[in-house]
Structures are given as C-alpha cells and as structure tokens.
Amino acid sequence: MRELTYLEAIREAMQQKMRKDSRVYLIGEDIAEYGGAFGVTVGMLEEFGKERIRNTPISEEAIIGVATGSAITGMRPIAEIMFSDFITIAMDQISNQAAKIRYMFGGRAKVPLVIRTAGGGGTGAAAQHSQSLEALVTHIPGLKVVMPSCPYDAKGLLISSINDDNPVIFIEHKLLYKNKKCIQNVPRQMYEIPLGKGDLKREGSDISIAATSYMVQKSLEAAEKLSQEKSIECEVIDIRTLRPLDIDIILDSIKKTGRLLCVEEAPIFGGFMGEVSAQVSEKGFDWLDAPVVRVAGRNCPVPYSLVLEQEMIPGASRIEKGILDLLK
Amino acid sequence: MGNDLKAKKLYITIDGYRMEDKFSGLDDSIKIEMLRKMYQIRHFENETEQFIIRGMIHGTCHLYTGEEATAVGAISAINDDDYITSTHRGHGHCISKGADLNIMMAELLGKRTGYCKGKGGSMHIADVDSGNLGANGVVGGGIGIATGAALTCKMKKNGKIVICFFGDGAANQGIFHSSINIASIWDLPIIYLCENNVYGMSTSVKEAFNIEKISDRKCAYGIEGLTIDGNNLVEVFNAVSHFSGECRAGRGPVLIESLTYRWRGHSKSDAQVYRTKEEIRQWVEKDPIERYKRILIGGEILTEKEDKDLEKEVISQIEEASKFAMESPFPEPSEVEDDVYA
Numbered sequence: 001m002r003e004l005t006y007l008e009a010i011r012e013a014m015q016q017k018m019r020k021d022s023r024v025y026l027i028g029e030d031i032a033e034y035g036g037a038f039g040v041t042v043g044m045l046e047e048f049g050k051e052r053i054r055n056t057p058i059s060e061e062a063i064i065g066v067a068t069g070s071a072i073t074g075m076r077p078i079a080e081i082m083f084s085d086f087i088t089i090a091m092d093q094i095s096n097q098a099a100k101i102r103y104m105f106g107g108r109a110k111v112p113l114v115i116r117t118a119g120g121g122g123t124g125a126a127a128q129h130s131q132s133l134e135a136l137v138t139h140i141p142g143l144k145v146v147m148p149s150c151p152y153d154a155k156g157l158l159i160s161s162i163n164d165d166n167p168v169i170f171i172e173h174k175l176l177y178k179n180k181k182c183i184q185n186v187p188r189q190m191y192e193i194p195l196g197k198g199d200l201k202r203e204g205s206d207i208s209i210a211a212t213s214y215m216v217q218k219s220l221e222a223a224e225k226l227s228q229e230k231s232i233e234c235e236v237i238d239i240r241t242l243r244p245l246d247i248d249i250i251l252d253s254i255k256k257t258g259r260l261l262c263v264e265e266a267p268i269f270g271g272f273m274g275e276v277s278a279q280v281s282e283k284g285f286d287w288l289d290a291p292v293v294r295v296a297g298r299n300c301p302v303p304y305s306l307v308l309e310q311e312m313i314p315g316a317s318r319i320e321k322g323i324l325d326l327l328k
Numbered sequence: 329m330g331n332d333l334k335a336k337k338l339y340i341t342i343d344g345y346r347m348e349d350k351f352s353g354l355d356d357s358i359k360i361e362m363l364r365k366m367y368q369i370r371h372f373e374n375e376t377e378q379f380i381i382r383g384m385i386h387g388t389c390h391l392y393t394g395e396e397a398t399a400v401g402a403i404s405a406i407n408d409d410d411y412i413t414s415t416h417r418g419h420g421h422c423i424s425k426g427a428d429l430n431i432m433m434a435e436l437l438g439k440r441t442g443y444c445k446g447k448g449g450s451m452h453i454a455d456v457d458s459g460n461l462g463a464n465g466v467v468g469g470g471i472g473i474a475t476g477a478a479l480t481c482k483m484k485k486n487g488k489i490v491i492c493f494f495g496d497g498a499a500n501q502g503i504f505h506s507s508i509n510i511a512s513i514w515d516l517p518i519i520y521l522c523e524n525n526v527y528g529m530s531t532s533v534k535e536a537f538n539i540e541k542i543s544d545r546k547c548a549y550g551i552e553g554l555t556i557d558g559n560n561l562v563e564v565f566n567a568v569s570h571f572s573g574e575c576r577a578g579r580g581p582v583l584i585e586s587l588t589y590r591w592r593g594h595s596k597s598d599a600q601v602y603r604t605k606e607e608i609r610q611w612v613e614k615d616p617i618e619r620y621k622r623i624l625i626g627g628e629i630l631t632e633k634e635d636k637d638l639e640k641e642v643i644s645q646i647e648e649a650s651k652f653a654m655e656s657p658f659p660e661p662s663e664v665e666d667d668v669y670a
Binding site for chain 1: 447448513
C-alpha cells in the first residue's frame with residue numbers, strides 16, 4: 001500500500017483498466033499532451049498513444065455522441081467533460097440518447113459509457129465553472145450517478161463504472177484532486193466498489209449525516225470538532241452512488257440516531273437531498289425524532305468573490321450549526 | 329463476346345466525380361431485389377397510413393413514401409454487417425437494412441413482439457445486432473452516434489463503414505458540425521447522407537439555408553461531398569458504392585446530399601399549409617419506384633407481368649405483417665420498468 005491523491009487514484013483506475021482491456025479508451029478536450037485541465041490524464045498519452053487517448057476539438061456534444069456510438073458498437077469509452085457545467089452542452093446526447101438507448105430499444109443494446117467530469121465550487125471560478133449539477137442527471141432514468149469523496153472510493157468506484165454496461169456519470173470534485181488532507185492508502189491491485197452501496201465514513205449514535213462528494217469531508221470535519229468539543233457523536237454516511245441510491249444505509253442509521261441531516265453543495269431548491277429527505281420521510285418516519293433537515297448551497301449561482309462564495313457553499317461551520325440546531 | 333463486355337468497366341460522372349458504374353455490373357437478381365425493397369417500403373407505409381386513419385397508431389409516424397430510392401440505393405451499396413443510423417422518418421432505412429416486417433409492424437402498434445418490446449415505437453426502431461443503430465426522435469440526434477460507430481470501426485480495424493442518414497433540418501444542428509469535423513480530423517469511415525426532402529417539418533430549405541447545395545458544406549471540413557438525384561436509385565447506388573470504397577480505403581468521411589421529396593405530411597398531424605398540391609404532383613411524377621421499374625423493364629431484366637407479381641407478393645407480405653402485429657399481445661403493465669438499469 002502507498003498513499004495516493006484522489007487524482008492519482010482516478011488515473012490509476014483508468015491506466016489499469018486500459019492495460020487489461022483494449023476496448024477502453026479516453027476521449028475529451030486537452031487530455032493528451034496537456035494531461036487534462038486538472039492533470040488527471042498526465043502521462044497517459046505517453047503510455048497509450050493518440051489512438052486511445054483521443055484529444056478532441058472543443059465539441060462536448062460530439063464527444064458524448066461519439067462515445068455513445070462507440071459504446072453501443074463494442075468499445076468502452078471514458079469521456080471527459082472538463083467542467084461539469086459543460087454537460088449541459090451535451091445534454092441531448094446524455095439525456096435523449098445515452099440514457100434512453102437501452103430501454104428505448106427494448107433492452108437490446110448496451111451502453112458501457114463513463115462520463116467523467118469535474119464538479120463543485122470553492123475555486124473562485126464563479127457561476128459557469130463551479131456548479132454541482134448532479135440533480136439534473138440523477139433525475140434521468142437510465143443514468144447511474146457516482147460522486148466519490150476520497151481516493152480509495154474514487155479508484156474502486158471508477159473501476160466498477162468502467163465495468164458497468166450502462167452510462168455512468170462520474171462526478172469528481174476539484175477541491176479533492178490534489179488535496180493533501182485527503183491522501184489515502186490505496187491498494188495497488190484493481191478492486192471494485194459496487195455501485196449502489198453507500199459507506200459509513202464515521203460511526204456515531206447522536207445524529208446521522210448523509211453527504212455527497214466534498215461535503216463528506218466537510219461533514220467529517222464538523223463531526224470531529226463536535227466530538228472533541230461537545231462529545232456529540234455524529235454518524236457520517238457517504239452516499240457515494242446517488243443513483244442507484246442505497247437508502248437502506250441511511251434508514252439503518254436513523255434507527256440508531258433518530259435524526260438526519262443531509263448535506264450537499266448544490267442549491268437547496270430541487271436538489272438531490274430533497275429525494276433523500278422524501279424517501280426517509282416515506283420509509284423511516286417512525287424512527288425519526290425530528291424532521292429531516294438539509295444544509296445545502298444557497299439559491300443563487302456560485303458567486304466569484306471569496307466572501308460570497310463561502311456564503312453560497314456550505315462549510316464545516318454551517319454543518320456544525322445544522323447539527324446543533326437539529327439536536328436542540 | 330458477352331463475357332468480354334461484362335468484364336469491361338463502365339464509368340459515369342455524378343456531380344463532378346468520375347466513378348465506376350457498379351450498378352450495371354450487378355446480377356439481375358440483385359437489381360430485382362432492390363425493386364422488391366422499394367415496394368416493401370411503399371406498401372408498408374401505405375398500410376401504416378391506414379392504421380393511422382383507423383386510430384390504431386398510439387403515437388405518431390413519419391412516412392418515407394416517395395423517398396424509397398435513397399434508402400434502398402444507399403443501403404444496397406454497403407455490406408450487410410456495416411452500420412447505419414436512421415432518423416425519425418426511419419421505416420425505409422430499417423426495411424432496407426433487412427428488418428423483419430412483422431416485428432416492425434408490431435412495434436408500431438405498441439406490441440411486446442416489436443423490435444423494442446413496444447417501448448420505442450416508430451421513432452426508435454433499432455436492431456443493433458444487424459447494424460441498425462436506431463431511428464432517432466431528435467433531429468440530428470444520430471449524427472454523433474454514427475460518428476462513434478465509425479470510430480469503433482477504425483479502432484477495431486474491422487473493415488466496416490457507417491452510413492449516417494439525416495435530413496436537411498438536421499444539417500443546421502450543432503452536432504452536424506461538431507461530428508463531421510471530428511470525423512474529418514480522424515479520417516473516419518463514414519458517409520454522412522443528407523436526405524434533402526425540401527422541408528424540415530414545415531420550413532423549406534429555401535428559408536433555412538443561404539447556400540445552393542448542402543453538400544457545399546464539405547469545404548468547411550476539408551472532405552469530399554456531392555449532391556445526387558435521390559429519386560434515381562441507380563445514381564444513389566453508384567455514388568454510395570464509390571464512396572463506401574473510399575471510406576474503406578481510409579479516405580472518408582464524405583458528405584452526400586440526396587435530393588428527394590416526401591409525398592406525405594411531416595407526421596400524422598400535418599395539414600400541409602406550407603406547400604401546394606401542384607408541387608406535390610410534380611414530385612409524384614418523379615416517383616422513384618416508377619423510374620426504377622422502367623429501367624428494369626426497359627433493360628429486359630423484368631417483364632411487366634413479373635413486376636406485377638412482385639408487387640402482389642409484397643402486398644401479401646405486408647398483410648401478413650399487419651396480421652401478426654394485430655394478433656400480438658400488448659406488453660404487460662408490470663414490464664414498464666424492465667430494462668431500466670438505474
């Protein structure tokens with residue numbers, strides 16, 4: 001075992017799959033010599049060559065269209081959309097084509113496609129390069145949606161996503177890529193983490209927190225602080241796979257704690273945690289001692305100024321306040 | 329003497345491109361088979377129209393009547409295991425690619441025996457195993473997919489090519505531009521076949537383009553391209569034969585504009601206020617089936633009687649397809665979430 005960053009874990013998953021399976025290839029913008037906008041694919045051109053590290057013009061719609069067409073004819077593409085904001089440019093291909101093909105054709109086609117993309121804010125990139133658009137894609141039947149929060153999960157979940165015969169939207173977080181605080185031991189060998197399984201990142205008995213992506217790290221930070229300062233023990237659940245959703249891990253947790261705080265980065269209105277909240281209300285009402293509460297992004301585009309950006313996106317202190325309010 | 333003549337290659341010129349007249353070298357049986365396919369499309373669409381009138385088509389249908397020479401000519405010029413992508417006006421492509429008429433008709437009636445188990449309908453018929461990567465409800469929606477299939481052919485070096493069918497309307501979608509550009513820079517083996525049938529729903533090409541020929545857009549991508557008479561099966565066959573060879577030799581892609589006309593309205597709910605009866609009449613006079621039939625009869629490949637018998641055979645085949653479709657069961661409501669994987 002050795003320690004890897006989130007970015008290195010993602011790269012290693014792709015490299016190992018590509019060495020084993022000639023059908024796997026990469027397609028996207030600036031992924032070759034440049035190594036991807038965030039450096040995820042650095043060195044891969046040298047190892048795999050231009051045929052399999054397919055650098056494209058700036059054409060998101062065609063990237064997903066081409067990847068989809070090659071997937072239904074026997075390849076296993078990994079398409080990189082530089083910023084998750086730009087999936088909207090390819091939305092016809094994602095929503096009307098890739099997501100629909102298997103069902104619409106009566107189950108007679110497979111679409112083994114992974115769309116990797118960088119989501120989230122906190123980088124000062126403002127409204128068009130910082131969004132968390134997972135709710136757009138989780139709403140569409142036929143898509144699987146994965147948001148890893150740490151290097152170990154990123155590698156195992158990406159390998160499972162590549163092995164899956166259905167389109168997977170794999171949303172990485174920019175603030176995790178080279179985050180030194182989130183470096184982890186990652187096994188050298190290939191391993192899968194099944195899609196549709198959440199993960200308990202911290203055990204606790206006072207309150208359950210369900211979070212996604214970078215908000216898992218922020219929730220853990222708040223949980224540690226409250227444990228040390230106030231002896232409050234939070235159970236932190238990393239949802240990991242938004243669709244299919246592992247609702248059972250959340251229900252099992254509230255049986256123990258009676259309280260659920262949902263934490264996500266996206267604007268609260270119409271967000272993914274609204275679905276979690278509804279399902280918990282429908283299936284776990286008897287175990288709840290208080291209403292489900294959401295801590296999420298403010299209802300505005302992601303602003304530029306650091307002061308405003310920190311107001312829009314939840315941080316550990318807002319999560320901490322959410323926990324304390326819910327325990328009152 | 330006869331053998332010498334057969335061995336000699338004939339050459340023709342279409343829109344400035346000199347190419348071999350591959351059609352003339354075909355066996356008579358293949359030439360007749362192409363007429364059969366055209367009749368199948370014509371009568372399948374006539375039957376579909378009757379189902380529409382009788383209220384038996386739950387959704388809508390876009391009929392290919394009048395455009396038969398383009399689908400049959402183009403798809404007959406490629407191999408059985410090559411790929412196509414089709415459009416929302418896709419019945420003609422599907423039949424040309426060898427689809428089973430019973431299973432197609434069952435899909436139109438929403439039956440579980442249909443190509444998509446009743447989940448796709450007219451606009452989504454696909455048969456991936458036979459290389460038909462599907463009709464598409466989105467104008468231009470198949471252009472990226474076709475380009476991806478061509479990338480598979482190139483990466484797997486399987487010798488296959490792709491015909492990407494789309495209409496004049498799709499040529500103004502962004503995916504047309506971004507996909508053809510990618511196919512060009514990567515030399516992909518794909519024929520972009522634009523069926524210019526004069527109207528994108530109600531909007532005429534005169535209103536939607538400020539260029540004479542859609543194929544002139546080839547210059548923007550540094551590829552070959554030409555405009556052909558889409559109601560002349562021989563011309564379509566020869567052009568696609570020639571350029572499929574170019575694609576297989578690594579000299580793709582190509583943009584072919586096929587000039588044709590749809591006789592019926594855009595869909596089942598079109599009052600056709602945007603065109604005149606006179607215009608339709610003029611195009612009906614250029615009936616691709618009548619023209620091709622005259623070539624075969626004139627060339628003594630087929631007699632008038634054999635032609636009538638062939639058409640009768642097709643009509644009874646279509647009746648059989650309708651019978652199969654009507655007698656087939658609807659899907660069970662419990663099947664609604666089958667084949668959803670997330």
